[in-house]
Amino acid sequence: MDIGQIEKAANRLRSRTFTTPLMSSTILNKLAGRRILLKPECLQHTGSFKYRGAFNAISNLSKKELANGVVAYSSGNHAQGIALAAQQHQCASVIVMPEDAPQLKINNTRRLGSEVKLYDRAKQSRESIALQLAKERGLTMIKPYDDPMVIAGQGTVGLEIAHEAKSHGVRNADVLVCCGGGGLTSGIALALEANAPCFRARTCEPEGFDDTARSLGQGKICANERLSGGLCDAIMAPHPGELTFPIMRRLCGPGLVVSEDQVLRAMVAAFRHLKLVLEPSGAVALAAALFLKSNMISDPVIAVLSGGNVDASIFAKALATDIDLCA
Amino acid sequence: MDIGQIEKAANRLRSRTFTTPLMSSTILNKLAGRRILLKPECLQHTGSFKYRGAFNAISNLSKKELANGVVAYSSGNHAQGIALAAQQHQCASVIVMPEDAPQLKINNTRRLGSEVKLYDRAKQSRESIALQLAKERGLTMIKPYDDPMVIAGQGTVGLEIAHEAKSHGVRNADVLVCCGGGGLTSGIALALEANAPCFRARTCEPEGFDDTARSLGQGKICANERLSGGLCDAIMAPHPGELTFPIMRRLCGPGLVVSEDQVLRAMVAAFRHLKLVLEPSGAVALAAALFLKSNMISDPVIAVLSGGNVDASIFAKALATDIDLCA
DSSP states (O other): OOHHHHHHHHHHHTTTSOOOOOBOOHHHHHHHTSOEEEEEGGGSGGGBTHHHHHHHHHHTSOHHHHHHOEEEEOSSHHHHHHHHHHHHTTOOEEEEEETTSOHHHHHHHHHTTOEEEEEOTTTOOHHHHHHHHHHHHTOEEOOSSSSHHHHHHHHHHHHHHHHHHHHTTOOSEEEEEEOSSSHHHHHHHHHHHHHOTTEEEEEEEETTOOHHHHHHHHTSOOOOSOSSSOSOGGGOOSSOOTTHHHHHHHHOOSOEEEOHHHHHHHHHHIIIIIOBOOOGGGGHHHHHHHHSOTTTSOSSEEEEEOBOOOOHHHHHHHHHTOOOTTO | OOHHHHHHHHHHHTTTSOOOOOBOOHHHHHHHTSOEEEEEGGGSGGGBTHHHHHHHHHHTSOHHHHHHOEEEEOSSHHHHHHHHHHHHTTOOEEEEEETTSOHHHHHHHHHTTOEEEEEOTTTOOHHHHHHHHHHHHTOEEOOSSSSHHHHHHHHHHHHHHHHHHHHTTOOSEEEEEEOSSSHHHHHHHHHHHHHOTTEEEEEEEETTOOHHHHHHHHTSOOOOSOSSSOSOGGGOOSSOOTTHHHHHHHHOOSOEEEOHHHHHHHHHHIIIIIOBOOOGGGGHHHHHHHHSOTTTSOSSEEEEEOBOOOOHHHHHHHHHTOOOTTO
């Protein structure tokens, strides 16, 4: 993986992706006690950054591969990214999704034209199901993070941050990234290394699913103990990827971990003061920016708000907690 | 009022306001049966476009006026705009707000440093209270819409639309605007007249509070029959302004009216497919774009999403309606 692949992705994506702007809020800065710049990828097409990698990967397929179709597995954000990008290439897509995925993600994936295959997270292997489909139907598999084209697409977020942060006068900052398998984090880290070497990517994870923080701490890939039961459905990857981990190990600072309570409070903060809908997984970096101590992260800090595909019931639950953010 | 005042406002606001980008959604286009470009002013500082006019008006005050402070009346969006702009000018501010205003608006206005005076919407006149305060304390009154500096500030939304729409290849469109007293609509209409004469501003109002639509239809200022009881608290102005109405009459197409049910459905659509939090008043133009018939508005169409300051309880109520948007 090198910066050239990310720059090529940026060229492919130029007229397709939405260049999400850096935002800020006086009240959130005051609450956090530090200046926070926010990169709202929840506003990206399909509601998360995943469309970037998906489009980049699909646009690289041959005519024959496009004619045969693609298959992917995903709890719902990669799913929607693949669905839209495939539709735009007149390419059929099949997505393997857990049956307990948020209903909004399942509905939107179907609405964008994908065939959705549901599986039981506790009993079945999504990789096996997808590989079987690929074999039977001649589909090309597009992995959610351990794919150079996917990492390169996600890395365009880092190119935009490097460019936009300068116009905000920020030349030195931690860039907090919600981290599952590490596709977004590693792509951003590579883009920052080349374009803003004084910026440093930091992985953000919820308690109980801190495989990347532990992996970075121990210098080797560590796995999560469980793969269900958490609030943050989109970033419950089993462990950092084979491709993504070496990049993160080389370039990222220590991993950051927040509580689910802090994630819910960050969702409320985004509702009240940014007017953004964040899903739990997409609010992890904001939670770190708002609530972690001053010696753990930089001031100013940049937080990537990675997705907003949340069911109304979960969102309403977060709002109903009626948290006093000043506390 | 002329375009020169709006251009001067744009220069004053350049480093202060957030240049909200034009957004789009494949799924919303499909639902609406037309191409919709969205201008999300809910993402503006303080959660609505009102900061633009407030900052422009306050930045025009003399040192003596700034030292004495300002007073305004508002149900909450102009309030927050004034509060932040005053704070940035080290100027004291007093805001007269109805006691039934959304709690979030009252809290945020206080949090931004304003003194809030609550009044009873049914029994007291907000103008009288504000005028009395202005007299007693030597404060400068900044009206919510019938003020040339305020209209000019809001008009910068129109300059941005004219500029951004071209880069989306749109050169001919209705621009739908949530309309209370007409400050935003008249400012946008003036900006479009000068910079995108093939674009036409259209007022959007909720049923029961359609004073502007009736005024445009009859060619004279008509009032609302009531000033409370509606879902759209931010645009329940008594009637179009003395300054704003002649501009709207000259430049706008026929006024558009939507139901409160359509407003709630537009809030759900923005939650699901744009990841934006809209307050009811800020969703009126989106409701028109999504649900009005094809012979009433253009395709493509541009909708200004004017604000997102909604209490969690109202937002949760909208989400709980569990509307099938396809229906």
